[in-house]
Amino acid sequence: MRRALPASVVRGTLVVVAALSCLRCGPPPPPPVDGGTPDAGIDGVIVLGTTTDTGGFTPLEGPVDGIPGSQGGFHVNVLYRLPEGAAGAITFEHQVRRVRDERLVSRGSRMYDVGLTRVPTWETPSPVTVFMCPTPVGVDIIGEALRFTVTVKDAEGRVFAAGTGTATFQCGASAGAFCASICKG
């Protein structure tokens, strides 16, 4: 027959656990996207960007236009800029969530081979088209702040970098009513 621990012992244990956990306090790294291995350590920060009108890199923030895709949808161009140390086959896993309620808007992955030599920095050679519209049923993203979260895994599946960017989705002047109709869920 088991006997319950005294309440004071339970309270004391909780305090110790809380204190120990605070030893690791500080700005938390972005949470790994599904399938990440947190104990591998996330020591790299990936910078998320999008394309400028001239095709250059600009940080992913503020308003961002949906770009019409060839199959009748809309996406956002995202660029990844990796810190030093990338080598071999790396996989970027992204999630996009609506900030106000954490509803999932998009999820996907993309693999690149950056070569066997460790490079100082590495940037995606062309924009990653992150699928946005048609949005999931019931998810309106027009004028909504969206958080883009990316984790990067090495060939062994270890997460070695992560990053986030927040931008507000808009249809853009030329997208018209069609964008409005398919980006409202």
Added chain:
Amino acid sequence: MIRTVSSIVLGAALAVALWTPRAEACGCFAPPDPTVPIVQAGERILFAAENGKVTAHIQIQYAGDAKDFGWLLPLPSVPTLKVGTEELFTQLIATTQPRYFVQVQATGNCLNGRGGFGFGGLAPSAAGGAENDSSRAGETPLVIQSSIGPYDYAVLKADNKDAMLKWLADNRYFIPVGTEDVVGPYINPGAYFLALKLQSGKAAGDIQPVVLEYPSQLPMIPIILTSVAANPNMGIQVWMLGNGRAIPRNYRHVVINDSQLDWFNQARNYNDVVIRAVSEAPEKHAFVTEYAGPADVMRDVLDGPGRFGTQDALASQQTPIDFVEHLFNNGFIPPPANQPGFGGPVRFQQVLPPALKSIVLSQIPYPAALRGVADEDEFLRRIDFYLGSYRQQNPQAFVGYESRFDPQTLAAEIFEKVVKPAREAGALFKQFPTLTRLYTTLSPQDMTRDPVFSYNPTLAPVSRDHTATYEVNCGIAGDTFSSPGRLVTEQGWSLKYPNGRQQNPERELVVGPSALRVETLAEEGAPIVDLDNSLPIRKVEGCGGCSAVSPMGLGLVALLAALRRRRGT
């Protein structure tokens, strides 16, 4: 005494064949006469999506005149284009077809004894290497013009609607009336269109599936474009390979009300129930999941060990008779659907698949003198007789008959166009662990939103097999057909048959909602129930003795019983 008779009759009705659409494709059929309004009756597509790349196997069925065949598909890039295999779809349909069984529980003394009866079967199916490249630059939208398999094809830039449509018209890739109005969303910088037509001299029977690979995060069907040439309630059947169960991302999900199925007749009204259930969803935009489970059900079906033998072995056959015999004996005849392995049906029923037959007859021609004696299939099936003793006995019939038989080139062509597509399609089922089959019907006026598909690996699998229980009391000397009984469906609806199932259908099958639930399936989390019709279905009256017990109700009863037992211990 309760005796359980679980006689499940498989394949009692191969209703797959009941519904044969006139034409099917992912894109848009384009007849040369723009006033011909309807040519497309369904779509069947297998998608696999991973790492930003989509692979699509698209079945094209077409029964019109070969010169009238044309097909358009918007794409995000210049695709990799190959010819696929019809057998993929034959086997996919059979392997994942929903099946409805009735299990009989008989009490009393039934005159038809243990034999009882069982009903079961397949729900009616619905939906019923490049050469001569001549890429050109310049102002024309043309990117690639080439041929593959039976097709001539062109890939066009789709950044200018007028230029693209003009090029298609100038080059006999005709477009149906209305295309101009709906093609707008697909006209964008960096977008492309693939256009197919049959090569001169090819027949509609030469049409083969096409396989496309293109960069895209998620698979999509350009159904808005299809709306200009589609039949009412057009079936759309989608198989998705991936690392988890697939979902319709921007369409709702429907669970059909199984009390409306004609259980005793192999659910032959399945398609009607789906049509009604889908129409109960907002905008009539919803899919039914017909199967979600291991892709292993298709493992080795197309590319089983040893199937086809080797190209060298085929090429070593020195006579037309030996060559064709080798084909019949080495798995080139597709195995019966849903029966893995090869060997096929008994010999007198065997026929070479159309694509293979066409290749073989190009070098071993059908003797014209056999018309009225034997058709092409019979000629090939008994080639040893017709090119042997029959020819010896009828030499006059073979005057001028020439065979251009070259086993090396014929074997090479067969391995390139038949064996390789089958093996590549088969390999997909080893590459991805999960296969999902989704189905819907759409009428042209409802084709207002292109369905996009994604995945939610946390969702529960869906079996293709469904079982109802028929409880029948035979009394002293009744039988299981005419004695009163009660059918309890898989969802728990209790349907009374006071005069036995012999008088089936004695109840109205279309009363009440056809959708048990309308749900939203997101890419994470459990289904969100948008509409639960359990109560309305239960309240339905006048349905021939239908008294419904909801599955949830049954679950509560079971829970209460379990709690009571636990308290008692």
